Amino acid sequence: xxxxxxxxxxxxxxxxxxxxxxxxxxxxxxxxxxxxxxxxxxxxxxxxxxxxxxxxxxxxxxxxxxxxxxxxxxxxxxxxxxxxxxxxxxxxxxxxxxxxxxxxxxxxxxxxxxxxxxxxxxxxxxxxxxxxxxxxxxxxxxxxxxxxxxxxxxxxxxxxxxxxxxxxxxxxxxxxxxxxxxxxxxxxxxxxxxxxxxxxxxxxxxxxxxxxxxxxxxxxxxxxxxxxxxxxxxxxxxxxxxxxxxxxxxxxxxxxxxxxxxxxxxxxxxxxxxxxxxxxxxxxxxxxxxxxxxxxxxxxxxxxxxxxxxxxxxxxxxxxxxxxxxxxxxxxxxxxxxxxxxxxxxxxxxxxxxxxxxxxxxxxxxxxxxxxxxxxxxxxxxxxxxxxxxxxxxxxxxxxxxxxxxxxxxxxxxxxxxxxxxx
RNA sequence: GGAGAGGUGGCUGAGUGGCUGAAAGCGGCACCCUGCUAAGGUGUUAUACUCGUAAGGGUAUCGGGGGUUCGAAUCCCUUCCUCUCCGCCA
Numbered sequence: 001x002x003x004x005x006x007x008x009x010x011x012x013x014x015x016x017x018x019x020x021x022x023x024x025x026x027x028x029x030x031x032x033x034x035x036x037x038x039x040x041x042x043x044x045x046x047x048x049x050x051x052x053x054x055x056x057x058x059x060x061x062x063x064x065x066x067x068x069x070x071x072x073x074x075x076x077x078x079x080x081x082x083x084x085x086x087x088x089x090x091x092x093x094x095x096x097x098x099x100x101x102x103x104x105x106x107x108x109x110x111x112x113x114x115x116x117x118x119x120x121x122x123x124x125x126x127x128x129x130x131x132x133x134x135x136x137x138x139x140x141x142x143x144x145x146x147x148x149x150x151x152x153x154x155x156x157x158x159x160x161x162x163x164x165x166x167x168x169x170x171x172x173x174x175x176x177x178x179x180x181x182x183x184x185x186x187x188x189x190x191x192x193x194x195x196x197x198x199x200x201x202x203x204x205x206x207x208x209x210x211x212x213x214x215x216x217x218x219x220x221x222x223x224x225x226x227x228x229x230x231x232x233x234x235x236x237x238x239x240x241x242x243x244x245x246x247x248x249x250x251x252x253x254x255x256x257x258x259x260x261x262x263x264x265x266x267x268x269x270x271x272x273x274x275x276x277x278x279x280x281x282x283x284x285x286x287x288x289x290x291x292x293x294x295x296x297x298x299x300x301x302x303x304x305x306x307x308x309x310x311x312x313x314x315x316x317x318x319x320x321x322x323x324x325x326x327x328x329x330x331x332x333x334x335x336x337x338x339x340x341x342x343x344x345x346x347x348x349x350x351x352x353x354x355x356x357x358x359x360x361x362x363x364x365x366x367x368x369x370x371x372x373x374x375x376x377x378x379x380x381x382x383x384x385x386x387x388x389x390x391x392x393x394x395x396x397x398x399x400x401x402x403x404x405x406x407x408x409x410x411x412x413x414x415x416x417x418x419x420x421x422x423x
Numbered sequence: 424g425g426a427g428a429g430g431u432g433g434c435u436g437a438g439u440g441g442c443u444g445a446a447a448g449c450g451g452c453a454c455c456c457u458g459c460u461a462a463g464g465u466g467u468u469a470u471a472c473u474c475g476u477a478a479g480g481g482u483a484u485c486g487g488g489g490g491u492u493c494g495a496a497u498c499c500c501u502u503c504c505u506c507u508c509c510g511c512c513a
Contacts (some may be wrong), residue, residue: 012459037435038475039472040472040474043482044473044474044481044482046482047472047473047474047481047482047483048481048482050481050482051481051482053493053494054482054494055494056493056494057493057494058441058442058493058494059442059493060441060493060494061441061442061493061494062441062442064441064493065441072493073493075493076493078493079493079494080493082493083493247435248468321482354457367471377470378473
């Protein structure tokens with residue numbers, strides 16, 4: 001959520017920059033500014049009315065104390081009018097605030113200056129690419145065939161137990177899954193992130209805090225009985241640790257990492273790129289989250305990108321880094337880099353990580369602030385990224401590391417697995 | 424699930440209708456004093472909105488919402504949450 005004061009002061013600039021996200025902000029911002037003026041004016045009037053009424057009440061109290069009840073009663077009569085007036089103003093004020101808020105949450109985050117214009121993922125900018133594509137000859141198999149052959153992931157069984165998109169990992173498949181989780185966590189911890197194990201369900205306030213609610217409500221599994229949501233990413237519970245918190249400047253940056261399963265309904269995304277591990281309703285992901293000083297957040301973003309790259313490099317998977325264009329970047333993000341690994345058997349790039357700077361868009365919702373030298377509270381910047389999402393990394397490993405004698409395990413994972421091959 | 428208790432500032436915890444934005448203690452910060460370590464003294468210390476160049480002023484906030492009253496942390500209603508005991512259970 002953007003700050004009204006900022007919109008007021010940088011109206012034209014904001015409109016121009018939101019156009020990069022293909023969002024026409026002109027009319028909504030103008031409405032917002034008008035609403036804000038109305039809000040302030042109403043509040044001033046309301047405050048004055050209450051001030052007068054408070055003053056009168058005090059006087060009445062004093063008069064009673066001094067035994068002058070006659071004059072007190074006379075003054076009481078005056079308060080009725082004030083009371084009625086403040087009631088109306090209060091109603092007007094809260095109505096105005098509600099519509100202000102309703103409009104405000106409809107405006108996406110302002111993209112960073114460097115974000116290229118574009119309409120879809122085809123317009124994303126390739127920043128870098130590294131790693132060799134493996135030569136699999138012409139007997140390369142996609143991972144969904146390989147996992148069935150080796151009996152390490154059973155999609156059918158998941159359908160029986162739960163439904164499509166809930167695979168069952170078994171044997172060495174399960175162990176490899178666990179190895180990846182531990183390996184990723186260890187890498188993140190080594191890079192200075194504190195590991196946290198958060199709840200896998202969150203309440204409404206948390207969903208709002210990171211921006212899943214209200215706009216992405218349909219993407220989350222909702223436990224209606226208790227009004228809780230299954231987390232779509234660890235970003236939600238982890239970032240919400242800091243909801244309503246005022247940090248000391250020297251506490252920044254705060255670096256957290258968490259492994260959690262992620263649950264996504266993926267409503268409306270049937271049919272495309274959904275085979276095998278490519279798109280699931282439940283998957284495992286290790287997330288990194290940083291809370292940073294506004295002056296440092298882009299440096300931190302670069303650092304996070306470099307960190308994720310180092311992991312993919314160690315896994316010896318060919319990958320590329322994309323800067324998302326205005327049309328593909330998320331509603332809440334200012335700048336996002338996606339990581340894609342190359343899946344040699346499917347002959348396509350699979351997204352495995354998304355690293356974003358949200359600037360103060362989330363922290364404004366979360367009321368996550370730090371105290372500056374001037375003793376004033378200011379909004380922190382929040383950042384997060386996947387480090388990494390498992391299924392597509394797993395798919396790429398299975399496909400890229402396939403050989404005549406089985407699936408080989410990347411060297412760095414062997415100590416975590418306890419085996420070097422899946423036959 | 425049944426019964427009960429309770430939600431007050433960074434924390435502990437007082438406060439049953441007006442001078443209480445809130446005692447006291449702890450913690451934090453600043454300064455002073457003290458020849459080590461330690462202790463002591465004084466002051467200060469919530470957040471948001473809003474008006475103001477500023478100094479400073481106004482308003483709101485004692486879980487949330489509503490009500491009674493000239494006036495509510497305090498009384499009433501409602502809702503959410505937490506804790507304790509019992510039951511069930513990993």
